[in-house]
Amino acid sequence: MPLPFLTADRTFDAASESALPHDDRERWRRPYRPGPWRVGGAALWLLLASFVLFAAVLIALTGSASSAGTVLTVAVVVIAGALRILRMGVWVSAHGLRHVSLLATRTVPWKHVVAVRTAQQPVRWLGLPRTVQGQALALVRKDRAVEDTPPLLTTHSLDFLHRPAAFDRAADAVEVWACEYGRG
Known part of the structure; x- marks a missing residue:
C-alpha cells in the first residue's frame, strides 16, 4: 500500500488545496512558517530544560524536596520560554x-x-x-x-x-x- 504523504511522486493539486490546514478565518493563524533559526533556538532551550529536569530528579532522589522544587520551577520557566519563542x-x-x-x-x-x-x-x-x-x-x-x-x-x-x-x-x-x- 503506497503512502502518498511520504513520497514525492504524488500529484500536486495546488488549486484545490488551501495553503493553510483549515479555512476558518475566525481562528488566529500565522501566515508563514516559523524559520529554522526560531525552531533551532527553541530546540536548544528544550534541550537545556531536559538537563534541568534531569537535575531536578537527581536532587529529588538525593537531596531535599525544596531544592528539587526550585530546580523544577526553573525547568518549567525554561520550557515556557521555549514555547513562547515558538509563538512569537x-x-x-x-x-x-x-x-x-x-x-x-x-x-x-x-x-x-x-x-x-x-x-x-x-x-x-x-x-x-x-x-x-x-x-x-x-x-x-x-x-x-x-x-x-x-x-x-x-x-x-x-x-x-x-x-x-x-x-x-x-x-x-x-x-x-x-x-x-x-x-x-
Missing part, C-alpha cells in the same frame, strides 16, 4: 492583526489598520541591539504614527534570516489580509 511572530484572523513578542502581545483590530507596507530601513539583527540594512513590514494605524509601532516582520529576524523569498511571501500574505479586512 505575526498572527492574523478576521478580528485583526496580532504581534506576539517574547514578553508582550499586541492586538490591533482591522478597523484601526490603515495599511501594511514593506519599507527598506535599518532593522535589528536577530532582535539584538545591532542594526543592519534590511526590509521591514510596517503597520500604519489610524491612531498612531508609524514611528511609534515596531516593525511586524524583518528580513533579519529569527524567521527570515538568509531567507528573503520567505520574507516576501510572508509580507505579501499579511498585506493581503490587511487589504481584505482593513476596510474598517
